[in-house]
Amino acid sequence: MKKLMLALASIALIATxxxxxxxxAPATEVAAPATAxxxxxxxxxxxxxxxxxxxxxxxxxSHDMLTYDQAKKKGKEANFITHITATVGDKVVYDxxxxxxxxxxxxxxxxxxxxxxxxxxxxxxxxxxxxxxxxKKIK
Amino acid sequence: MKxxxxxxxxxxxxxxxxxxxxxxxxxxxxxxxxxxxSAIKALYGEITPAEGDIKLKAPKVASNxxxxxxxxxxxxxxKSIAIFQDANPEATVIVFTVPEGTKADFSLKIKMKKSGxxxxxxxxxxxxxxxTKLSLEVALGGCxx
Numbered sequence: 001m002k003k004l005m006l007a008l009a010s011i012a013l014i015a016t017x018x019x020x021x022x023x024x025a026p027a028t029e030v031a032a033p034a035t036a037x038x039x040x041x042x043x044x045x046x047x048x049x050x051x052x053x054x055x056x057x058x059x060x061x062s063h064d065m066l067t068y069d070q071a072k073k074k075g076k077e078a079n080f081i082t083h084i085t086a087t088v089g090d091k092v093v094y095d096x097x098x099x100x101x102x103x104x105x106x107x108x109x110x111x112x113x114x115x116x117x118x119x120x121x122x123x124x125x126x127x128x129x130x131x132x133x134x135x136k137k138i139k
Numbered sequence: 140m141k142x143x144x145x146x147x148x149x150x151x152x153x154x155x156x157x158x159x160x161x162x163x164x165x166x167x168x169x170x171x172x173x174x175x176x177s178a179i180k181a182l183y184g185e186i187t188p189a190e191g192d193i194k195l196k197a198p199k200v201a202s203n204x205x206x207x208x209x210x211x212x213x214x215x216x217x218k219s220i221a222i223f224q225d226a227n228p229e230a231t232v233i234v235f236t237v238p239e240g241t242k243a244d245f246s247l248k249i250k251m252k253k254s255g256x257x258x259x260x261x262x263x264x265x266x267x268x269x270x271t272k273l274s275l276e277v278a279l280g281g282c283x284x
Contacts, residue, residue, distance in 0.1 A: 054242075065250075067250070068228075069228065082163050083159075083161060083163065085159050091238070091240070092159050092236075092238045093238055093240070093241050094235075094238070094241065095159040095160065095235065095236040095238060096233050096234065096235045096236070096245075097160070097161055097162035097163045097233065097234045098232075098233045099170060099229065099231055099232050099233060100229075100250075101224070101227055101229075101232045101233075101249050101250045101251075102232070102233065102247060102248065102249055102250070103205055103206040103207070103247075103248035103249060103250055104205060104206070106247065106248060107246075107247070107248050108245070108246065108247045109210075109245065109246035109247070110241065110242075110244065110245050110246075111241065111242040111244050112238070112240055112241035112242070113240040113241070
């Protein structure tokens with residue numbers, strides 16, 4: 001049964017990959033560091049509640065989000081989040097490429113189909129490429 | 140045959156977690172574009188967005204330019220949604236990929252240096268683009284740290 005599920009899943013996924021534009025290839029390279037286990041676990045305030053199959057998520061990430069201008073004034077290096085992804089298992093439920101213009105300690109909200117007990121994982125990448133993540137079980 | 144299936148699964152698994160699109164890597168010019176039209180062009184190409192049913196919300200007057208609550212919501216089957224503004228040195232704020240099984244309903248907090256307008260562009264699954272714009276005043280500039 002499991003093999004059949006895997007086979008079906010892989011066919012579905014390949015179908016998705018085939019339908020996508022050529023941009024898929026570069027995406028593979030970029031995300032590789034995260035899957036290679038280099039991500040650092042950090043604390044994030046994650047709220048994820050499911051009702052009628054819909055999960056509402058609210059995530060507060062601690063991050064200075066230093067813009068180039070702010071960094072210059074402070075004599076520091078600019079550092080801000082450039083990508084935020086939320087996954088449940090292998091499924092991507094939120095995906096955003098971000099700029100220096102998100103607020104300090106960004107607060108994001110999003111919704112997706114899911115169920116209680118599943119684990120929501122939030123991963124973010126910052127300017128230099130380091131990745132960080134946190135997880136929370138959906139209530 | 141089994142080996143091929145296994146490797147296909149492996150590739151597929153990789154692809155699944157990467158149905159994420161890194162717009163920063165894919166469209167670098169979109170992130171350095173200084174004005175909204177250039178940013179839209181760098182991101183989506185030469186497009187003529189139509190007026191769409193997109194609910195873009197932000198306070199009329201933002202008391203703190205460093206943390207302006209913005210929400211964007213649409214029932215248009217969307218592939219991606221991008222938010223731009225014309226008050227900062229660069230125009231692009233964020234680009235969402237709308238994954239399967241999720242609602243195009245996002246909230247976030249952004250910085251704006253001064254009063255201006257926010258533009259949301261929705262890339263529909265039908266290949267068409269839709270946009271909506273919102274003006275807001277910023278009481279205290281948001282990039283002062």
